[in-house]
Amino acid sequence: MENRKHSLLGTGLVIVSAASFGLMAIFVKYAYTVNLNILTLLSLRFAIAAAVMWLIVLWKKENYKLGRKQVLYLAGMGAVGYGLQSTFFLNAVRLTSASMAGILLYLYPVIVTLIAAGLGDEKFTWRKTVSLFISLSGLVLVVGLSLENLNMAGVLFGMGAAVVYSVYLIVGNRMVSENNPLIVSAYVITAAALAFNLIGWTTGQVELDIGLTGWLSVFGLSLISTVVAILTLFKGMKLIGPSKTSIISTFEPVVTVLVAYAAFTEKLLPVQLAGGVLILAAVIMIQWDN
Numbered sequence: 001m002e003n004r005k006h007s008l009l010g011t012g013l014v015i016v017s018a019a020s021f022g023l024m025a026i027f028v029k030y031a032y033t034v035n036l037n038i039l040t041l042l043s044l045r046f047a048i049a050a051a052v053m054w055l056i057v058l059w060k061k062e063n064y065k066l067g068r069k070q071v072l073y074l075a076g077m078g079a080v081g082y083g084l085q086s087t088f089f090l091n092a093v094r095l096t097s098a099s100m101a102g103i104l105l106y107l108y109p110v111i112v113t114l115i116a117a118g119l120g121d122e123k124f125t126w127r128k129t130v131s132l133f134i135s136l137s138g139l140v141l142v143v144g145l146s147l148e149n150l151n152m153a154g155v156l157f158g159m160g161a162a163v164v165y166s167v168y169l170i171v172g173n174r175m176v177s178e179n180n181p182l183i184v185s186a187y188v189i190t191a192a193a194l195a196f197n198l199i200g201w202t203t204g205q206v207e208l209d210i211g212l213t214g215w216l217s218v219f220g221l222s223l224i225s226t227v228v229a230i231l232t233l234f235k236g237m238k239l240i241g242p243s244k245t246s247i248i249s250t251f252e253p254v255v256t257v258l259v260a261y262a263a264f265t266e267k268l269l270p271v272q273l274a275g276g277v278l279i280l281a282a283v284i285m286i287q288w289d290n
Helices: 003-023 022-031 039-060 068-095 097-105 108-118 126-143 154-179 180-203 211-240 243-248 252-266 272-290
Strands: none
Touching: 003 022, 003 180, 003 211, 003 243, 003 252, 022 068, 022 097, 022 211, 022 252, 039 068, 039 180, 039 211, 068 097, 068 126, 068 154, 068 180, 097 126, 097 154, 097 252, 108 126, 108 154, 108 272, 126 272, 180 211, 211 243
């Protein structure tokens, strides 16, 4: 009975995490309706998220001290890895629909598998080969066989976000396995906050007079799609394990598509929806193989 309770709780937490991550593109879209620039959005997002994460670390009395090499490693992950991925994703949302950006980002599990196999960390099985084919087929359907009326820069930004995030996950996997994920996340988010605020304030691009919609978008992005998303992910993963977590997390782009339709009446063609389903199916197949 206790195991069942843990399983249900873990599943619920991962669903909350997936939904929170899925809302990221929606908050970004709302921010763009009031013409927030990317540096303002990212500077405020990471600054608020970092402050909240450190408050949680101090409240829980976690040991946050790391070696100099570890701190520098995490600083690089945050400033370069997480920072670059976020920049690419926000540009994808700006140039394409929130739905397409969300689906393209979710190519990352397949990309992670390919990179891991190329590095010799995992075997490239027949199931992974089939998953790759299904995922690429889904990508073709999402982007469309005809490239008319399609912003290719936005598509490339979306795919770039998936590639950078994949590399970020592989590079950071060892660091997370050796340290408290909460502490790792706090350092990574802080590094991203320092990098974006340094660039944003020195170039004069950070704006604070952004109105109610702007601040609601920023706080939603910071608290829901960063802090809540990360904390529920780690807690849920601890209860049900990484494989189940990855499978349940396929709920993320589904949330993006549904909310984008409700909030902005964004529509994907039936063939694009079918492509999104194929990408999710490929992700699930890969996790079953693990």
